[in-house]
Amino acid sequence: MERFAPKPSWLKVRAPGGERYHELKRTLRENDLYTVCEEARCPNVGECWRDGTATVMLLGDTCTRGCRFCAVTTGNPRGAVDGREPEHVARAIGRMGLSYVVMTMVNRDDLLDGGAEHVATTVRRLRELRSDILIETLVGDFQGHMSSVDAVVDSAPDVFAHNVEVVRHLTREIRDVRCGYDQTLAVLRRAKERAPIVTKSSIMVGIGETFDQVVLTMKDLRDAQVDVVTLGQYLRPTPRHAEVQRFVTPEEFLDYERLGKELGFAYVASGPLVRSSYKAAEVFLKSMLRGTGGATDVAEALEARLATAQLQAARVAAEYPNDAGVDVAEVAAATLLPVDRLVRRSQES
Numbered sequence: 001m002e003r004f005a006p007k008p009s010w011l012k013v014r015a016p017g018g019e020r021y022h023e024l025k026r027t028l029r030e031n032d033l034y035t036v037c038e039e040a041r042c043p044n045v046g047e048c049w050r051d052g053t054a055t056v057m058l059l060g061d062t063c064t065r066g067c068r069f070c071a072v073t074t075g076n077p078r079g080a081v082d083g084r085e086p087e088h089v090a091r092a093i094g095r096m097g098l099s100y101v102v103m104t105m106v107n108r109d110d111l112l113d114g115g116a117e118h119v120a121t122t123v124r125r126l127r128e129l130r131s132d133i134l135i136e137t138l139v140g141d142f143q144g145h146m147s148s149v150d151a152v153v154d155s156a157p158d159v160f161a162h163n164v165e166v167v168r169h170l171t172r173e174i175r176d177v178r179c180g181y182d183q184t185l186a187v188l189r190r191a192k193e194r195a196p197i198v199t200k201s202s203i204m205v206g207i208g209e210t211f212d213q214v215v216l217t218m219k220d221l222r223d224a225q226v227d228v229v230t231l232g233q234y235l236r237p238t239p240r241h242a243e244v245q246r247f248v249t250p251e252e253f254l255d256y257e258r259l260g261k262e263l264g265f266a267y268v269a270s271g272p273l274v275r276s277s278y279k280a281a282e283v284f285l286k287s288m289l290r291g292t293g294g295a296t297d298v299a300e301a302l303e304a305r306l307a308t309a310q311l312q313a314a315r316v317a318a319e320y321p322n323d324a325g326v327d328v329a330e331v332a333a334a335t336l337l338p339v340d341r342l343v344r345r346s347q348e349s
Contacts (some may be wrong), residue, residue, distance in 0.1 A: 007249050010272050011233065027254045055102040055138075055277045056089065058122060059115045065176035069165065069204065071237035072106060079110050081118060091126035092236040093133075094316035099305035100284065101126070102277045103157075104138040114140060116148035120155035127156065129316050132308045134158045136200070136280055144183045146190045153194040157226075159284060160191040161200040163276055164221065167213040174207060174242055185224045198266070198287060202276040204234040208245045213250070214321035218260055227266040228287050232258050232274035248272065282330065 013314050059081065061295045066074040103122060107114040116139070123135055136159035141216055142148035153160055164184045166174045171181040184201070192199050201221050206212060214231070221229055231253060236244050260268035266287035271280070 006116075010250050011235075011247065020113070035262050053100040053102070053277070053280050054096075054098055055104055056093065058085065058089065058103055058105045058119055059108050060106060064108045064109040065178055067165070067175045068242040069181070069207065069234060069237075071241070077108065077110055080113070081111065086118065086122040086125050089122055090129055091316070091320045094332070095313055095320065097310040097313045098133060099302070099309040100134040100280055102136045102138055102161075102280055104277075105140060107140040107176075107178075109143060112141035113148045113151065116142055116146065116151040119282065120151045123152075123155040123157050129320075130309075130312050132305070134284060134305075136161055136277070137283070138162070138276060141179065141183050141187050144180070144186060147189075149187055149190045150194050153191050153197060156195075157197070159198045159200055159275065159280075160188075161202075162187050162191075163202040166207060167206055167209040167217045168220075170208055185220055188221070188226050189224040193198060196227065198284065199224075199227050200228040200230070200276075202230045205231060205256075206244055206246050207234040207242060207251075214256060215259055218263055218265075220272035222265065224299045228283060229260055229265050229268055229276050230276055230283070231268070231270040232276075233272040234241070237239045242331055267311075270311070287298065296332075334345055340343055 061073055061075055062075045062077045064074070064076060084144075092172075103119060105115055105119055107186070119139060123137060126133065126135060135157045137152050137155075137157040138161040139152055141162060162184060164181065165171075165179075168181045171179065172231040173251045186198050188201060191197060203214060203217055213322055218229060233248055234242075234244060236242065250272060253272060257268045260270065267283055269283050282298060282302060285301050
């Protein structure tokens with residue numbers, strides 16, 4: 001495919017807007033907190049924010065791996081971890097009117113547990129502050145160390161997510177050598193064995209796979225007892241990354257959705273603009289309501305959750321105002337900024 005080939009019409013979206021979107025954006029800026037939604041220029045940011053969903057990254061922004069589809073900085077953080085981050089991030093999120101938060105992370109192979117306990121501590125602390133909020137952890141494979149998987153699952157997130165990313169045939173070409181197709185399946189299987197938790201994974205298409213290979217990947221995920229799968233179009237972040245091989249049509253995405261349902265997934269989100277955390281609150285509720293006759297009440301459930309979230313956020317804000325020992329600039333630094341900027345801000349405070 002030509003490097004600058006125009007994108008098809010189905011990959012074009014409106015600029016985000018709406019009262020809820022602008023309210024959350026203003027709140028994020030007031031707290032000096034930036035989200036993965038913005039940093040990755042996600043096309044669905046408007047929809048998700050209107051639903052009260054956002055994604056934050058823990059453990060810095062330097063990944064120890066170098067996958068060919070991902071634009072996150074690759075390097076060696078040398079074990080640098082801000083021990084204050086779980087408390088700071090939990091308080092910052094707790095003060096916002098979010099009903100669903102996705103906590104994701106860079107791979108941290110420089111840490112003995114891969115950062116698992118750090119993620120778990122953040123989940124537990126946010127749960128203490130906001131029992132109403134739904135929490136999804138989108139984590140790495142921890143090099144296959146199941147004790148780390150257990151640590152995250154035991155913190156009791158509502159959803160445990162780990163992405164297979166691509167079909168088996170492309171794993172070695174597209175993902176870092178330390179990743180593994182079977183290792184991903186093992187992590188997802190272990191999470192389900194550890195607790196009756198909703199498990200979730202995501203597949204990118206248009207990067208060189210065949211239709212049958214995608215279907216086989218979905219079958220492998222179901223064999224690992226994965227409940228929710230998302231499928232979306234791969235888009236090349238920079239010329240240094242893997243090329244887009246084709247733009248998958250909306251009709252093909254509908255075929256994947258139909259086949260996924262036939263395979264028994266609780267929910268399948270499949271479309272050109274779908275991403276791993278696409279409308280995560282709605283996806284979760286639909287997966288939970290499947291077969292109960294309540295699927296048509298998802299919109300009402302989302303509204304009710306948002307109303308509760310706003311009330312609870314006001315309570316947390318009253319208990320932990322910005323001047324109550326929480327430097328929100330440090331929250332942003334610890335969540336999304338490089339280690340050198342994190343250290344500089346700590347020295348300035």
